[in-house]
Amino acid sequence: MRFIFHLITALAIALYVGFGLSQLSLENGQVLGILKAGPWTTQPSSGTDQADPYLRADMARSGAMPMGRSEGMVFVARVDSDGRTLSGTCSYRLSGRTPVATLWTLHARDTDQRVVSSSADQAGMNSRQVSRFRDGRFQIKISPELQQGNWLRIMPVEEIQLILTLYDTNIFLGGGSDIGEMPSIERENCL
Amino acid sequence: MIRFLQWCVGGLILGLIIHFAVIFTIPKVAPNDVWARVTSLGPAQTILTFAEIKSGDDNPLQLDPAMNHATCHVSLEKGPVSFSGELPSSFWSVAVIDRNGTVVFSTTNRLGDGRSINIATFNATQKTDISRQKYAVAPDSIMIEVPDDDIFFLIRAWPQTPFMRTRFDESIRTMSCRTLSQL
Numbered sequence: 255m256r257f258i259f260h261l262i263t264a265l266a267i268a269l270y271v272g273f274g275l276s277q278l279s280l281e282n283g284q285v286l287g288i289l290k291a292g293p294w295t296t297q298p299s300s301g302t303d304q305a306d307p308y309l310r311a312d313m314a315r316s317g318a319m320p321m322g323r324s325e326g327m328v329f330v331a332r333v334d335s336d337g338r339t340l341s342g343t344c345s346y347r348l349s350g351r352t353p354v355a356t357l358w359t360l361h362a363r364d365t366d367q368r369v370v371s372s373s374a375d376q377a378g379m380n381s382r383q384v385s386r387f388r389d390g391r392f393q394i395k396i397s398p399e400l401q402q403g404n405w406l407r408i409m410p411v412e413e414i415q416l417i418l419t420l421y422d423t424n425i426f427l428g429g430g431s432d433i434g435e436m437p438s439i440e441r442e443n444c445l
Numbered sequence: 446m447i448r449f450l451q452w453c454v455g456g457l458i459l460g461l462i463i464h465f466a467v468i469f470t471i472p473k474v475a476p477n478d479v480w481a482r483v484t485s486l487g488p489a490q491t492i493l494t495f496a497e498i499k500s501g502d503d504n505p506l507q508l509d510p511a512m513n514h515a516t517c518h519v520s521l522e523k524g525p526v527s528f529s530g531e532l533p534s535s536f537w538s539v540a541v542i543d544r545n546g547t548v549v550f551s552t553t554n555r556l557g558d559g560r561s562i563n564i565a566t567f568n569a570t571q572k573t574d575i576s577r578q579k580y581a582v583a584p585d586s587i588m589i590e591v592p593d594d595d596i597f598f599l600i601r602a603w604p605q606t607p608f609m610r611t612r613f614d615e616s617i618r619t620m621s622c623r624t625l626s627q628l
Contacts, residue, residue, distance in 0.1 A: 260452040267456030272463025279468070301548040311468045313546050314475035317482050318507040319514075319599065322551025325538040356553075357536050357603060359511040369510055372500035375607050377510035382605065409501070419509050421536060421603075422553050 280312050291433040293337075294329040294418065298426060316367075326355070326421035334439040342370060342411035344444040345397035350437035351390060356422035357381055360394065360406060362414045370409040371396075379406050392437075398445065410445060472545065480544040482506055483518050483597050490526075490623050492517050494614045513604055513613040517622035518597035524627070525567035525580055528598045530620030531560050533613050537602040541566060544595040552587070564598070565625065566591050580625040598622060 287299050287306045299305045300313065301320025313320065321328055333339055334346060342364070352358050361378030362371035373379045379394065384404050386392045395401035398410040408414060416439070425433055472478070482505065487493040498510040508514050519526045528539075532554065539562055540551040556562065565586040567575050572590060574580060582588075600617055604610045 260449060263449070264452040264456035264459065267453055268459035268463055271457055271460025272467065275460070275464045276467040279464075301542070301546060303547050305547070307468050310545070311471040314472040314478040316507070317475070317477040317479050317505055319479055320540075320542060320546050320548050322538070322540045322548035325540060325548075325551045325553060325601065359509055361510050363504065363507075367504050367507060369498055369500055369502050369504050377498055377500045377502075380511050380603075417507075417509075419511075421538065422555065 279308055280315060289433060291329070291436040293331040293333050293335050293439050294433075294436045295331070296327055296329045296433070298323070298327070300328075321419075323426070324422075326419055327423055327425055329418040329420070329436065331416040331418070331439055334441045336441065338441060340414045340416065340439070341444065342398060342408045342414045345395065345399065345401070345442040347393060347440045347442055348396055348406075348416070348437050349391065349393040349440070351392075351435050352381075352418070352420060352437060353434040354424045355381070355420035358418060358420045360416065360418050362396070362406065362408050362416050364409075364411045365413050365415070370411055370414055372407045373405065379404065394437075396439075397442075477505070479506065479542070479546045480518075480595065480597070483516050486516065489518050489520060492618050492620050492622055494617060497610055509601070511603060513600075513602045513610055513617065515600040515602075515614070515617045515620075516597050517620075518595070519566075519622060519624070521566065521568045521571065521591065521594040521596070523624050525565055525571050525575060525582070525625045526596075526623065527563070527565050527583065527586065527625050528620070528622050529561075529563040529583065529586075531616070532562060532600070532620075533602055533604075533609075533616050534560060535603050535605060535609075535613075537600065539564070539601075540599045541589055541591065542597055542599055543591060543593040544597075545593070549591050549596070550587075550589045557585075563587065564589055566596060568592075568594055579627055581627075582625060 358381045394404040396406045495514040538553045541549045563586045566589045
């Protein structure tokens, strides 16, 4: 009887640890291979043969299209600069600069990979349509409500992620891991 | 009590083994990986354009809504494959991706004249025949050896304005993606 109790306990621990740890390590990005710059994260080894097993598993599970290093780099923000989860019911001010890139684009998605942003008649914004300050910095208002200036409209969903894609960028050109300046994301108010 | 703790430690070790087994198994069994999604779009050796991603649309491939996307999946079993044509005069990139989702090669419109591209892909077995000029490879081709017979090309092209999307798609569809003929 005691043997069966021990066996069931050990199996329960094994299953809980085995599958729980797998779920945890693949949720909201990976434990390994992530680089952070303020609220932004990126996975430089994504889509390369240097990708770690966790990244490979996550890519296979999500079915996301990889991007080559010479094409560009995708940054994801799930939190604002103060670490609070981004919400579609709040207004944010995205400001600063990006690392050098031929082109960058910005859009928002929800946790089910649905695009939840729009600007003019497109689903996002890009570096060519953003008006800038004299020093080259820019400011984009991300909000479900009408805003002055550069406005990325978002749907009032519970949780959003911002996707900033830098095309033809010089990040990591020298082989280092320094990303450089990335825009900050400040929360202004919520509905 | 010590016996019970020993069983717990055994459970923990078995849990870690299960964890690593799960992580290493997912890429082999995932039903909706990028290869499955791309091959479900249409036949091989055909340029397949993706529908525009609009606000509110599901985006399982996590593509950039700002871009026009097109793909062509091929197998190198019958011989090396050539991907060629002219791309729109704007920012674009082309990637060669294997069935595991690894980008084998990628480039942008910085290449050459910024419009035309010519890529010849081959596997290790076909390498010798390529070097002996047994296939009709265009002289200005970028030669890419790929580790897997199943690959796809992905084109990302940026239309500066939304009304250019249709013209970009038409232009991309004229590109060629086919097995090279033997000389």
